Structures are given as structure tokens and as C-alpha cells.
Amino acid sequence: MNVEMRYLHTFRVVCEAGSLRAAAGILHRTEQAVSYQLRKLEEALGMPVFHRGGGRLTPNAAGERLLTFCRDMGRDWEKLHEELRDTVVSESPLRISAVSGFGRYQLLPLFRNGPLADIPIRMRYPTADDVVRHVESGAADIGFVHRMDAHERLSHIPVGAEEIVLIGSTRAQPMPSLDFESLRRADYVTYDESDYVFATWFTQMVGMNITSLNAVAHFEELEEVLDWVAAGRGVSIVPASCIVDHEAQGDVLALRKPDVACSNTIYAVLDPARQHAAIARTLQAVREHAQL
Structure with missing residues (x-):
């Protein structure tokens, strides 16, 4: 399974924004581009990650687990970035x-x-x-x-x-x-x-x-x-x-x-x-x- 990092980022933004339109504005992309990345993500996972209906996208059980993973990954990345930065500074x-x-x-x-x-x-x-x-x-x-x-x-x-x-x-x-x-x-x-x-x-x-x-x-x-x-x-x-x-x-x-x-x-x-x-x-x- 090969999931591109940008698809995960788009998925998290959509979940937190609540709709394609809102997420497209945050990501500075068209709604079609955002929808395409979500479709590619679900294809790579082999399962849907949203409940679709009423103009909103709500993560299903698999989506909730994936959202938790994305948020944890974001925190880990920020921590790693701080550690890398401190390592570079401390070496001077x-x-x-x-x-x-x-x-x-x-x-x-x-x-x-x-x-x-x-x-x-x-x-x-x-x-x-x-x-x-x-x-x-x-x-x-x-x-x-x-x-x-x-x-x-x-x-x-x-x-x-x-x-x-x-x-x-x-x-x-x-x-x-x-x-x-x-x-x-x-x-x-x-x-x-x-x-x-x-x-x-x-x-x-x-x-x-x-x-x-x-x-x-x-x-x-x-x-x-x-x-x-x-x-x-x-x-x-x-x-x-x-x-x-x-x-x-x-x-x-x-x-x-x-x-x-x-x-x-x-x-x-x-x-x-x-x-x-x-x-x-x-x-x-x-x-x-x-x-x-």
C-alpha cells in the first residue's frame, strides 16, 4: 500500500473543515482537486473513510482512526522538527x-x-x-x-x-x-x-x-x-x-x-x-x- 503524504494532509483538513468547499479554501485548491485526492486515498486504503450525505463529509469508524493517526503524526513531526532544530543550534x-x-x-x-x-x-x-x-x-x-x-x-x-x-x-x-x-x-x-x-x-x-x-x-x-x-x-x-x-x-x-x-x-x-x-x-x- 502506497499512500502519499499529501493525501493524508488533505484528508485531515477536510475532516477538520467539515466540507469540500471549506477545505478547498484552506488548501488553495479547487473542490475537484480535493475530491480527487480523497478518492485516491480511499483507493489506496481499499475502503471508504467518510459518511457522505447532506453536503458534509463526516469520517466513519475507519476515518476516525485514520484522523487520530494523522493528528498523532502531525504532533510527532513537530516534535521531530524541534529536536532537529535544537540539534543544529546546539552544535554551533x-x-x-x-x-x-x-x-x-x-x-x-x-x-x-x-x-x-x-x-x-x-x-x-x-x-x-x-x-x-x-x-x-x-x-x-x-x-x-x-x-x-x-x-x-x-x-x-x-x-x-x-x-x-x-x-x-x-x-x-x-x-x-x-x-x-x-x-x-x-x-x-x-x-x-x-x-x-x-x-x-x-x-x-x-x-x-x-x-x-x-x-x-x-x-x-x-x-x-x-x-x-x-x-x-x-x-x-x-x-x-x-x-x-x-x-x-x-x-x-x-x-x-x-x-x-x-x-x-x-x-x-x-x-x-x-x-x-x-x-x-x-x-x-x-x-x-x-x-x-
């Missing part, structure tokens, strides 16, 4: 732009050996402003920044928090005290994006921002900052996740007030008009890791 790398501290030390491990290890990625670590520009232009599917800036089209979704700490070298003595005057006199190693991070820490820990700093070195990336601090060349303020290895080696010490921590919210930047299949999983994993 998830393009991520993230500020360096969060991106390198919290986000990347989730993809390297964590719950997102099966997702192909392209990761970049620009400044927060460039993260937003990458998502806005379509160069990135998702971004992560440590501040929320109003944007008419992009969404900023809080997904986690990071602790920010003042760090110094275990080789340098004395360490600065956590009071305004001592902090104002200290030598600082700064980096791209450090203005916002420093301001957040100063405001939360001493109640005001110290805008005039003695910056002894400036770097683009945090790796150089940590090396410089470890060598006793100054102090800095960085995300706590960055210093785990240096603390373990005994090179760097985080200076904290007892029972007081400085935290900063991390935001995912998304364009609602563009969605990669892996974004939902990524957001879930980040939220679980950051325990927001």
Missing part, C-alpha cells in the same frame, strides 16, 4: 563574553570540567562595556558583567554574586590596616575594570570611595596583578575566586574584616530576540554554582 558553539575575573575563575571551570563540559564554546574576556557591545551586535550569544547598565533592548539578569577582597603579599610587611587613612596611603596595583571593583569595595568596607590612589602599576589582566602583588609590589582589590591558587601557595593574603564580606552581583546580558539552545542550561548552572 556558544559564544560568550565575560569580564575577566568572573569569566576566567568561575564561569570557565563550568565548561572545562563541570556540568557544561559537553557544550562547545568560544569565550572572550573584554571589559564590561565591550561585553554589552558584543551581545548587542550579535558577536556574543550571552555576556556576563559585574554591573547593571540600563539598555533599551538587552536584558540584564542577576545570576550570582562574587566576593571582592583586598589582597596583599605575605612577603610584605606591614600589611595595610582596614581603615580609611591606612588604605589611602597604600600602593595599589590596578587593572582594566578596577575602578568599579575598587569603588564597590571601598564603599562597602569603609563607607566611601577613595578616588585618589597611589597606583604603582596597571595591567590589562588579573594574572599580572596577582603576580605583582605576590612579589610585594603593592596591594589590589580583586574577586576572591581569582586568588585561590595564590593563597594555597602562600603568596597572597586576603585581608577581610571579621564577619564582614564585600559582595557584588553578576549579571547575564541577553538579547531576547536571539537565543542559543545552550543558554538556559548555562544560566541554571551559573545560578547553582554562584548560589544566588
Whole structure:
């Protein structure tokens, strides 16, 4: 038995429309063409599938069973189409732009050996402003920044928090005290994006921002900052996740007030008009890791 798919589609439309005329309008065919396809379907099946009379076509018992099959097949096809589409999308790398501290030390491990290890990625670590520009232009599917800036089209979704700490070298003595005057006199190693991070820490820990700093070195990336601090060349303020290895080696010490921590919210930047299949999983994993 060879039943053409178009005959089944015509049969379903006729059943749901209730007449040849209505079905012909939906299918953009003549009534004669629709009647011909129904006749060919019944010939292929070897049995009638309609009760005919009164100008309406009502499926008989065989027709009702065939209609159920057609509807199930339609749902299966839609499901298959979604799965195929998601497969194609998921095979394309998830393009991520993230500020360096969060991106390198919290986000990347989730993809390297964590719950997102099966997702192909392209990761970049620009400044927060460039993260937003990458998502806005379509160069990135998702971004992560440590501040929320109003944007008419992009969404900023809080997904986690990071602790920010003042760090110094275990080789340098004395360490600065956590009071305004001592902090104002200290030598600082700064980096791209450090203005916002420093301001957040100063405001939360001493109640005001110290805008005039003695910056002894400036770097683009945090790796150089940590090396410089470890060598006793100054102090800095960085995300706590960055210093785990240096603390373990005994090179760097985080200076904290007892029972007081400085935290900063991390935001995912998304364009609602563009969605990669892996974004939902990524957001879930980040939220679980950051325990927001």
C-alpha cells in the first residue's frame, strides 16, 4: 500500500473543515482537486473513510482512526522538527563574553570540567562595556558583567554574586590596616575594570570611595596583578575566586574584616530576540554554582 503524504494532509483538513468547499479554501485548491485526492486515498486504503450525505463529509469508524493517526503524526513531526532544530543550534558553539575575573575563575571551570563540559564554546574576556557591545551586535550569544547598565533592548539578569577582597603579599610587611587613612596611603596595583571593583569595595568596607590612589602599576589582566602583588609590589582589590591558587601557595593574603564580606552581583546580558539552545542550561548552572 502506497499512500502519499499529501493525501493524508488533505484528508485531515477536510475532516477538520467539515466540507469540500471549506477545505478547498484552506488548501488553495479547487473542490475537484480535493475530491480527487480523497478518492485516491480511499483507493489506496481499499475502503471508504467518510459518511457522505447532506453536503458534509463526516469520517466513519475507519476515518476516525485514520484522523487520530494523522493528528498523532502531525504532533510527532513537530516534535521531530524541534529536536532537529535544537540539534543544529546546539552544535554551533556558544559564544560568550565575560569580564575577566568572573569569566576566567568561575564561569570557565563550568565548561572545562563541570556540568557544561559537553557544550562547545568560544569565550572572550573584554571589559564590561565591550561585553554589552558584543551581545548587542550579535558577536556574543550571552555576556556576563559585574554591573547593571540600563539598555533599551538587552536584558540584564542577576545570576550570582562574587566576593571582592583586598589582597596583599605575605612577603610584605606591614600589611595595610582596614581603615580609611591606612588604605589611602597604600600602593595599589590596578587593572582594566578596577575602578568599579575598587569603588564597590571601598564603599562597602569603609563607607566611601577613595578616588585618589597611589597606583604603582596597571595591567590589562588579573594574572599580572596577582603576580605583582605576590612579589610585594603593592596591594589590589580583586574577586576572591581569582586568588585561590595564590593563597594555597602562600603568596597572597586576603585581608577581610571579621564577619564582614564585600559582595557584588553578576549579571547575564541577553538579547531576547536571539537565543542559543545552550543558554538556559548555562544560566541554571551559573545560578547553582554562584548560589544566588
